[in-house]
Amino acid sequence: MSARLSRGGRLIDRRAPVTFRFDGKPMTGFAGDTLAASLLANDQMLVGRSFKYHRPRGIVASGAEEPNALVGLGQGPRFEPNQRVTTTETFEGLTAISQNHWPSLEYDIGAVNGYLARFLPAGFYYKMFLWPRPFWKHVYEPFIRQSAGLGKVPQDADADRYEQAYAFADLVVAGGGIAGLTAALTAARAGKRVILLEQTAHWGGRAPVDGDVIDGMAADLWVKNAVQALEGMANVTMRLRTMVSGLYDHGYALAYERVADHTPGDGRPRHRLWRIRAGKVITATGAIERPLSFAGNDIPGVMLAAAVRDFVVNWAVSPGDRTVVVTNNDDAYRTALVLADAGLVVAAVIDARPSATGDLPAQVRARGIRVLEGRGIAKVKGAKRVTGVAICAQEGEGAVLEEIACDVVAMSGGWSPVVHLWSHCGGKLVWDAEASMFRPDAARPPTGDAGQPIAATAGAASGALQTAAVLADAHAAAGGEGLAPQATGPAEAAMLPVWIMPQGAGNALKSKMWLDYQNDVKVSDVQLAAREGYESVEHTKRYTTLGMATDQGKLSNINGLAVLSNALHQEIPATGTTTFRPPYTPISLGSIGGEARGEIFQPLRQTPMHGWHEAQGAYWEPVGQWRRPYCYKRGGETAHEAVNREVINTRSNIGLLDASTLGKILVKGADAGRFLDMLYTGVMSTLPVGKCRYGLMCNDNGFLIDDGVVVRLSEDSWLCHTTTGGADRIHAHMEDWLQCEWWDWKVHTANLTEQYAQVAIVGPKARMLLEKLGGMDVSREALPFMTYAEGTLGGFRARVFRISFSGELSYEVAVPASEGLAFWEACVAEGAEFGAMPYGTEALHVLRAEKGFIMIGDETDGTVIPQDLGLGWAISKKKPDYLGKRAQERSHMADPNRWKLVGLETLDGSVLPDGALAVAEGVNANGQRRTQGRVTSTYHSPVLKKGIAMGLVLNGPGRMGEVLDFPVDDGKVVQARIVDQVFYDKDGEKQNV
Amino acid sequence: MLTLTCPHCGIRAEETELSPGGEAHLKRYGPGDSDEQFEAYMFARKNPKGVHFERWRHAYGCGKWFLAARCTATLEVFGTYPAQTSAPPEHIIAAIRARRPGWEAGQ
Amino acid sequence: MSEQISALVGRSYSGFSTVAEAGLVGMVTLRGDLGSAELVAAVLAATGCAMPGQRRRVVAGDWSVCWMSPDELLLVGPYASAPGLVDQLTAALEGQHALAVDVSDARASFSVTGPKAAEVLMKLCPVDFAALAEDEVRRTRLGQIAAALWKSGRDSGREEYSLVCFRSVASYAFGVLENAARPGSELFAG
Numbered sequence A: 001m002s003a004r005l006s007r008g009g010r011l012i013d014r015r016a017p018v019t020f021r022f023d024g025k026p027m028t029g030f031a032g033d034t035l036a037a038s039l040l041a042n043d044q045m046l047v048g049r050s051f052k053y054h055r056p057r058g059i060v061a062s063g064a065e066e067p068n069a070l071v072g073l074g075q076g077p078r079f080e081p082n083q084r085v086t087t088t089e090t091f092e093g094l095t096a097i098s099q100n101h102w103p104s105l106e107y108d109i110g111a112v113n114g115y116l117a118r119f120l121p122a123g124f125y126y127k128m129f130l131w132p133r134p135f136w137k138h139v140y141e142p143f144i145r146q147s148a149g150l151g152k153v154p155q156d157a158d159a160d161r162y163e164q165a166y167a168f169a170d171l172v173v174a175g176g177g178i179a180g181l182t183a184a185l186t187a188a189r190a191g192k193r194v195i196l197l198e199q200t201a202h203w204g205g206r207a208p209v210d211g212d213v214i215d216g217m218a219a220d221l222w223v224k225n226a227v228q229a230l231e232g233m234a235n236v237t238m239r240l241r242t243m244v245s246g247l248y249d250h251g252y253a254l255a256y257e258r259v260a261d262h263t264p265g266d267g268r269p270r271h272r273l274w275r276i277r278a279g280k281v282i283t284a285t286g287a288i289e290r291p292l293s294f295a296g297n298d299i300p301g302v303m304l305a306a307a308v309r310d311f312v313v314n315w316a317v318s319p320g321d322r323t324v325v326v327t328n329n330d331d332a333y334r335t336a337l338v339l340a341d342a343g344l345v346v347a348a349v350i351d352a353r354p355s356a357t358g359d360l361p362a363q364v365r366a367r368g369i370r371v372l373e374g375r376g377i378a379k380v381k382g383a384k385r386v387t388g389v390a391i392c393a394q395e396g397e398g399a400v401l402e403e404i405a406c407d408v409v410a411m412s413g414g415w416s417p418v419v420h421l422w423s424h425c426g427g428k429l430v431w432d433a434e435a436s437m438f439r440p441d442a443a444r445p446p447t448g449d450a451g452q453p454i455a456a457t458a459g460a461a462s463g464a465l466q467t468a469a470v471l472a473d474a475h476a477a478a479g480g481e482g483l484a485p486q487a488t489g490p491a492e493a494a495m496l497p498v499w500i501m502p503q504g505a506g507n508a509l510k511s512k513m514w515l516d517y518q519n520d521v522k523v524s525d526v527q528l529a530a531r532e533g534y535e536s537v538e539h540t541k542r543y544t545t546l547g548m549a550t551d552q553g554k555l556s557n558i559n560g561l562a563v564l565s566n567a568l569h570q571e572i573p574a575t576g577t578t579t580f581r582p583p584y585t586p587i588s589l590g591s592i593g594g595e596a597r598g599e600i601f602q603p604l605r606q607t608p609m610h611g612w613h614e615a616q617g618a619y620w621e622p623v624g625q626w627r628r629p630y631c632y633k634r635g636g637e638t639a640h641e642a643v644n645r646e647v648i649n650t651r652s653n654i655g656l657l658d659a660s661t662l663g664k665i666l667v668k669g670a671d672a673g674r675f676l677d678m679l680y681t682g683v684m685s686t687l688p689v690g691k692c693r694y695g696l697m698c699n700d701n702g703f704l705i706d707d708g709v710v711v712r713l714s715e716d717s718w719l720c721h722t723t724t725g726g727a728d729r730i731h732a733h734m735e736d737w738l739q740c741e742w743w744d745w746k747v748h749t750a751n752l753t754e755q756y757a758q759v760a761i762v763g764p765k766a767r768m769l770l771e772k773l774g775g776m777d778v779s780r781e782a783l784p785f786m787t788y789a790e791g792t793l794g795g796f797r798a799r800v801f802r803i804s805f806s807g808e809l810s811y812e813v814a815v816p817a818s819e820g821l822a823f824w825e826a827c828v829a830e831g832a833e834f835g836a837m838p839y840g841t842e843a844l845h846v847l848r849a850e851k852g853f854i855m856i857g858d859e860t861d862g863t864v865i866p867q868d869l870g871l872g873w874a875i876s877k878k879k880p881d882y883l884g885k886r887a888q889e890r891s892h893m894a895d896p897n898r899w900k901l902v903g904l905e906t907l908d909g910s911v912l913p914d915g916a917l918a919v920a921e922g923v924n925a926n927g928q929r930r931t932q933g934r935v936t937s938t939y940h941s942p943v944l945k946k947g948i949a950m951g952l953v954l955n956g957p958g959r960m961g962e963v964l965d966f967p968v969d970d971g972k973v974v975q976a977r978i979v980d981q982v983f984y985d986k987d988g989e990k991q992n993v
Numbered sequence B: 001m002l003t004l005t006c007p008h009c010g011i012r013a014e015e016t017e018l019s020p021g022g023e024a025h026l027k028r029y030g031p032g033d034s035d036e037q038f039e040a041y042m043f044a045r046k047n048p049k050g051v052h053f054e055r056w057r058h059a060y061g062c063g064k065w066f067l068a069a070r071c072t073a074t075l076e077v078f079g080t081y082p083a084q085t086s087a088p089p090e091h092i093i094a095a096i097r098a099r100r101p102g103w104e105a106g107q
Numbered sequence C: 001m002s003e004q005i006s007a008l009v010g011r012s013y014s015g016f017s018t019v020a021e022a023g024l025v026g027m028v029t030l031r032g033d034l035g036s037a038e039l040v041a042a043v044l045a046a047t048g049c050a051m052p053g054q055r056r057r058v059v060a061g062d063w064s065v066c067w068m069s070p071d072e073l074l075l076v077g078p079y080a081s082a083p084g085l086v087d088q089l090t091a092a093l094e095g096q097h098a099l100a101v102d103v104s105d106a107r108a109s110f111s112v113t114g115p116k117a118a119e120v121l122m123k124l125c126p127v128d129f130a131a132l133a134e135d136e137v138r139r140t141r142l143g144q145i146a147a148a149l150w151k152s153g154r155d156s157g158r159e160e161y162s163l164v165c166f167r168s169v170a171s172y173a174f175g176v177l178e179n180a181a182r183p184g185s186e187l188f189a190g
């Protein structure tokens, strides 16, 4: 069994016990524990079940590479599935639940999959569920749905807050082990601005566990001194619990800080995503130990050798009483030494190499520990816990030579540099045959904006595995100024690549050798994929799911590649690696969203009258990022009733519309008229001062992009009104043409949209209200339709435009935004006696549709030209050029058989559905019914008391009176007659009064 | 995520402060020009693997358009320059040739 | 003259730094040839400020002049004086290719004050604040909106940044600043 040792534990504080629960069972750990350490201290080796076969699985590793030990952490709004216990700090009150089992971790019905294992080989899902078809819906899908998924989805909204922050540095060092510390010190002493980040809660990495001696000091002391030195430097920023998750173009690095995972609910942001721009990134990310592939290597109690010594040294946890170490290298002997030092039994060291004669094996032998050379494990005995191992000759086929009782197997297949960050942004790898590893190829680094290298590797991440080499490499990577730290240690003999154990194992053994623990991929699966023709490593990955689990194959990839290469009879570099993609380990969606939640999810643009609308219970409609009142419901009105009331009131009394969102762009300069003549389809240069003119804007592709009223303010300045959604876009469009095409023209623009609050005062009694406000002559004579005046209205600095989007007598009054609310309130108060009431965007739409006025975005969709909309009158025939003119001459644009704008009147008075299509005879090449038009705007007109619509219809204007069929829901057809699109006040008398 | 230095205000802006505007140095064709010329201007775009000229606007900054010479394969930036020019300036051409010997404009 | 109110009527929040809407501030956009003698003279006469260099800010008395782009300045001063300043500049630049326009109402102004003020902004702007010069005007992105900012501590005698954005998004700007200034979310110890 696993247990807490009575002494030791460099990271724990025995005076600070913490209580937590696992699957509801109360347990105790110490401050400084990872949850993995705490669980092992409570003899909880079994922590989950695998994804496919629901096999019992224990803790394998001690860090980010852990594939098995995933739990659901927290509760309610702080619940999160799939958290690695090896990277979770234990805190008071922590709750964790195991995953992937039913009804319990100990007794899982899904484990029956394991008995069916020989029926569930690689590609099983692809093959099995293809046939018979009807089985899919009734048999296979329910089965898959029940079994699918890893962990449970949180049910509540996340209670935590998240944020992001930007940082800049000459150098970011990823990893705070001795390589990272050395690199940071070297660069910082050379004056570089350095950010040093470490994903765990401690500096120093593996060195203190491995007993390194640096500059004559124990590694712990050396690390302490290095950290102290760095902390004293103003040009260095250091951060624990922060993982560099990805490296991107031009030295952009993302770092994921787990600020409050270990102190939930303390008010701090839970995670913080650092968006760092680095001159260079040094990846000092270390190396990951490889498992060995022997039968039963997934049984709880089989662990990585270095993880076993981590648990002993860092947390004083003994994974078991009696350990067998199995290895192909010298490093694993350190585990035997650590266990022996802790008073634990090492039953044997099984070394696959023909002989082991280095310093470390010698030290192990000196402790009286058996070392078996040229041996391997034939199989592991046990079910939910290792009970022993059967030993065989590594060179044989697995004949058992002896059995050794043990409850832990500490395995080491050598080490793989962590090359993820290096590879994320294009750094290349090279196969080091001597060390049997892919390591970064320093000659082919990821490059930045000047073609310069943006990354370097340091220490084990470079492939340097001995301490002295680690330090020298890190020092050099950071520029090599000053003296490199020195280390002494035992000489280590070369490792022997061992991809399966024993090398001649038959299928019975290979189908029990796990490569990918989380996804249940075995050696036999990869070999089967190869036999079935999967030669590409990327295809094999997807076919077998090797490396596709949440750990992304940190333990399994290299062994899987080697097995695949052997099966394909080729060298490993010929097979290549799969692609390394960010993030290094999963990061929270919360951190990616950052602060953008709730009220600040996105900018909501508000007019100066926003608060008033809100107080009046406005029913909001999003228009771009603006919120505009759709209508103002009164009493028990429905929205539809409110809209009808607002329309009728506007047609009979006064309607007040907050039109502040309309774009207002000032265009000034000697060439402003010429510029506007290019921008608009009509002529604006001839507009007299004080007059208004409706204008259309097209892109150079000919399509209508915006419309609005242009006002000549003075000899050299015009005010261009745009649609609400168009203000920023059209201002940018203007600047684009001015800066990039006509840069010698003397024109300045200014987007004054938000400088003014604008109120449309609309209706037959509008003039009465303006006259009551007083201060300006707004009579028909002084201020006729389509003119403009500036003055003081009711004490407000006002620009009054006599323009109409409703067909009614209408004034649009612009006042400085800071006075907008006061002006609006004055209009409401003074207008009461005339029946003035506000109206919203829906009434605005009904009013304009009754008049047949187009709306950009309804009648236009990016494929409509003004000619389609009967707006030829707004297009100058005389101008030699305007944006869109040439395009509109293209054959398809000039085709008489285009869909053109008409009014549509249903025969039964109903309202056509928006977007409904008018069908024609016959079918098209795809067998679909032909169409000949569609509805672009459709409303109930409370004034006309029937449905009215506009639509684009093939040759529409030439087909007045024809009846079209519009199929709608449930096979019904609504018939509508083609009519003139002006439904109300056809002669336009009302707006001219 | 790219960084480009705005030649107007001197800021080394990151991509989120910029808005892209497609291929640079297009010559506008209009009324009087042939269908072929207009089609080429409106629709035909280069898609090189290698040196490319692009329009960018410093949208969250000074608001000005500028042009960038960039390698689409390595994301190397050879230089940025104001948009008020119909062809890449000499120093940009020189910067490209310095790092891509043998490169010819119009490739 | 009627009641004039700024977008957020001076709302403020105190977290680890203090965020406050600055009320109504006079702002004039001046576009033109910043190198022309006429324009330089007009700016000096109207504000007392010399022409700022690229991305710089010049302060003289009530008014400061910010370089916004190669052909654009933002003149910042008392709200009530802005219309008069526009008239003065327009008259002085008669016949020049220039545009002076009052944008006071189109903007919202904020201050972020306190020893850790930069940490608030570091969460929202892709700007290297350690490299921001004392008299530098930085136009950038604040969360999802455009903003201009500068250190204003020299003016106020405190650790302070000033920030300007469009009026319609004042509520969003305040929201993200407030959120970023929450106690416990300081980026650096000490």
Ligand SMILES: [Zn+2]
Binding pocket: B006, B007, B008, B009, B010, B011, B058, B061, B062, B063, B064
């Ligand atoms: Zn710029």
